[in-house]
Amino acid sequence: MAAAPSTSPLAPLPPALADAVRDDASLRRFLHGLPGVDQVGVEQRAAGLATRSIKKAAKMWAIDTAISMVDLTTLEGADTAGKVRSLAAKARRPDPDRPDVPRVAAVCVYPDMVATAKAGLEGTGVHVASVATAFPSGRSIMPVKLADTRHAVEQGADEIDMVIDRGAFLSGDYGAVFDEIKQVKEACGDAHLKVILETGELATYDNVRRASWLALLAGGDFIKTSTGKVSPAATLPVTHVMLQAVRDWRDLTGELRGVKPAGGIRSTKDAIKYLVAVHEVAGPEWLTADLFRFGASTLLNDLLMQRRTQLDGHYSGPDYVTVD
Amino acid sequence: MSQLWEYAPAPESRDIANLKPSYKMFVDGKFVEGSGEPLKTINPGTEEVLAEVSTASPSDVDTAVKAARRAYDRVWGRMAGTERAKYIYRIARLIQERSRELAVLESLDNGKPIKESRDVDVPTAAAHFFYHAGWADKLPYAGYGPDPRPLGVAGQVIPWNFPLLMAAWKIAPALATGNTVVLKPAETTPLTALVLAEIIQQADLPPGVVNILPGAGDIGAALVEHADVDKIAFTGSTEVGKLIQRQLAGTGKKLTLELGGKAANIVFDDAPIDQAVEGIVNGIFFNQGHVCCAGSRLLLQESIAEEFLEKLRVRVSTLRVGDPLDKNTDVGAINSREQLTRIQELTAAGEAEGAERWTSSCPLPDKGFYFAPTVFSGVSQAMRIAREEIFGPVLSVLTFRTPDEAVAKANNTPYGLSAGIWTDKGSRILWAAQKMRAGVVWANTFNRFDPTAPFGGYQESGFGREGGRAGLEAYLDV
Numbered sequence: 001m002a003a004a005p006s007t008s009p010l011a012p013l014p015p016a017l018a019d020a021v022r023d024d025a026s027l028r029r030f031l032h033g034l035p036g037v038d039q040v041g042v043e044q045r046a047a048g049l050a051t052r053s054i055k056k057a058a059k060m061w062a063i064d065t066a067i068s069m070v071d072l073t074t075l076e077g078a079d080t081a082g083k084v085r086s087l088a089a090k091a092r093r094p095d096p097d098r099p100d101v102p103r104v105a106a107v108c109v110y111p112d113m114v115a116t117a118k119a120g121l122e123g124t125g126v127h128v129a130s131v132a133t134a135f136p137s138g139r140s141i142m143p144v145k146l147a148d149t150r151h152a153v154e155q156g157a158d159e160i161d162m163v164i165d166r167g168a169f170l171s172g173d174y175g176a177v178f179d180e181i182k183q184v185k186e187a188c189g190d191a192h193l194k195v196i197l198e199t200g201e202l203a204t205y206d207n208v209r210r211a212s213w214l215a216l217l218a219g220g221d222f223i224k225t226s227t228g229k230v231s232p233a234a235t236l237p238v239t240h241v242m243l244q245a246v247r248d249w250r251d252l253t254g255e256l257r258g259v260k261p262a263g264g265i266r267s268t269k270d271a272i273k274y275l276v277a278v279h280e281v282a283g284p285e286w287l288t289a290d291l292f293r294f295g296a297s298t299l300l301n302d303l304l305m306q307r308r309t310q311l312d313g314h315y316s317g318p319d320y321v322t323v324d
Numbered sequence: 325m326s327q328l329w330e331y332a333p334a335p336e337s338r339d340i341a342n343l344k345p346s347y348k349m350f351v352d353g354k355f356v357e358g359s360g361e362p363l364k365t366i367n368p369g370t371e372e373v374l375a376e377v378s379t380a381s382p383s384d385v386d387t388a389v390k391a392a393r394r395a396y397d398r399v400w401g402r403m404a405g406t407e408r409a410k411y412i413y414r415i416a417r418l419i420q421e422r423s424r425e426l427a428v429l430e431s432l433d434n435g436k437p438i439k440e441s442r443d444v445d446v447p448t449a450a451a452h453f454f455y456h457a458g459w460a461d462k463l464p465y466a467g468y469g470p471d472p473r474p475l476g477v478a479g480q481v482i483p484w485n486f487p488l489l490m491a492a493w494k495i496a497p498a499l500a501t502g503n504t505v506v507l508k509p510a511e512t513t514p515l516t517a518l519v520l521a522e523i524i525q526q527a528d529l530p531p532g533v534v535n536i537l538p539g540a541g542d543i544g545a546a547l548v549e550h551a552d553v554d555k556i557a558f559t560g561s562t563e564v565g566k567l568i569q570r571q572l573a574g575t576g577k578k579l580t581l582e583l584g585g586k587a588a589n590i591v592f593d594d595a596p597i598d599q600a601v602e603g604i605v606n607g608i609f610f611n612q613g614h615v616c617c618a619g620s621r622l623l624l625q626e627s628i629a630e631e632f633l634e635k636l637r638v639r640v641s642t643l644r645v646g647d648p649l650d651k652n653t654d655v656g657a658i659n660s661r662e663q664l665t666r667i668q669e670l671t672a673a674g675e676a677e678g679a680e681r682w683t684s685s686c687p688l689p690d691k692g693f694y695f696a697p698t699v700f701s702g703v704s705q706a707m708r709i710a711r712e713e714i715f716g717p718v719l720s721v722l723t724f725r726t727p728d729e730a731v732a733k734a735n736n737t738p739y740g741l742s743a744g745i746w747t748d749k750g751s752r753i754l755w756a757a758q759k760m761r762a763g764v765v766w767a768n769t770f771n772r773f774d775p776t777a778p779f780g781g782y783q784e785s786g787f788g789r790e791g792g793r794a795g796l797e798a799y800l801d802v
Binding site for chain 2: 035036037038040041042044045051052053054055056057058059061062065244275279280284287
């Protein structure tokens, strides 16, 4: 077990939760005391809610809202400054023919591309998000992870997407994961912290619930499903469990924290299913880019095509939207 | 819910129902006018008349029973199981082919939301025919001897809550075992049974094997009393069930009854809370609570009662009540004015007896029969809302301190159709399921129906099983 969390939480926690993070043993008791998640039940609910039929004005609203929630992402070994610059251009004006299309929420890149993205987005209000902490595996030492984070922040990142040490989590070393998140949060300064749980590696919904609470307790502003490098990435039932966590956190503390499913959400149809889940599981107040994001690379173009279909009355095809 | 994101109406087109101005009864392979007074069936979601339906008179009952007897003696009773199976498979496939039509028609006539008729009623009805088709040539292996024989002519009377599905539950096992059928659908919901008759005609079943006679209770009574009927299967109220049992005493007719219920859903403090909330909601608000096995009593362990109730109310307030044909409707219309009045009367009694009433503030349509989802807390065993079947979207919440107390309260009812247990502890599920006097016990889920699983009750919930291997016994001479 790692040393007990050393510093006090950043924001004062209500008494029940302050006790939960007093030491390793308390943290474990708290996380294991959370109500279980029934796999059949949560999957059934997710599938049931996915049959909502969203049409006309409600669909148009959903498409524009979804566009404004996209973290336009490129996280490839082959990323270049040119690729990031064109992605920034796409973020600024997603559909060049239609200036009324909302801008996306952020562009998400590796730390070494933050400066390039920042320059391309100057004055637009579109955030730069950077992955950090030895993304995607998280397998490095703490000083490297912190240096990674600080570098991204210094380069101008508004948001940091960190990965947790899944090895530590799965071996029950919750204290280590808690400490790690807290230290990264401190290194973030004013930048917002999204904590990637990599739910595909946590395997059970009970683990997803525990990891969500762990990240919320340690000060994560957002909990995020996946790196996009592990299959399965985001799924609807996993997102349900995470939305329940932020809803329960609000009920307990009054604070609103965000959720970001990432990876595998490619179509407008899928995005709308997620928005319905946000609406009916967490609540309508989460329907804002401040509290819900999509981590995606190809979703934006489908949203743009469907938006055109709604307005023009016919489908135009992929050649009418820009590839990046 | 906030006004931030209003779902636009997404109604299924009512044209898909192929609604006709008038429907006739189905006797001896033909659609014929009945000699009873025609009835007008209405859409409970709007109160408009949907169609005129001809009804049977007692003499029509006699004609239908004679046709069924002829079909039994000459064709169906002696047909090889492999051949019967082909017909039943054909019915199943035709239900699938016409599933949209059946779903829309069911929602129009019954008031249930289209998402339920589309995703539950119609697919499950097809599943019952598929399942029983498989048994038709395997009856020697069902555990009822080397060559179990059919009974003859089965008279079947079904309720209005799952019109098509109940017809399937009744007809499929009867046909698979070699019986012929005279079925009376409920007075307020005859339409899908008559489309099923069209399907049976399309499937080219020999005339008289299935006869469908719309009508009121008197036609049901005439069918029950008919001397040439060998078996009666009834699903409906306990009151009528008792009458039937009295009438049949000493006649030698075989009887199965599936009657009322007042099921308890027990939530222990270690339950998966979010899924339990979901299951409780499904248990009582599915099909507007018009479900004989509905989880109408919620037994909450006191240590989590307050927190659970709060979550439950929040969840119930998101239920969308309204147009049954809207694909986003969660709770549709109450089936009839009569039933709505009964629900109103019992909820008023709940308030008068001192239970705390909470009703969802969801908007209700101006026309049609609607009742907003309601939860009574602080209910005690002595109150009417804890003892009587409300058959509507009304949940009564009681609390308990220990597992023994939970089981004692759950069993403290003259009914015994179903029960639910919510806990993460497997050993407690097995312990409680053994103690529960209920025909179906669900663990960490509720209202799941499958043709392979026998369904039926204890005590005043009736006797006999439907579905599964056990369900075959009801139609075999064993």
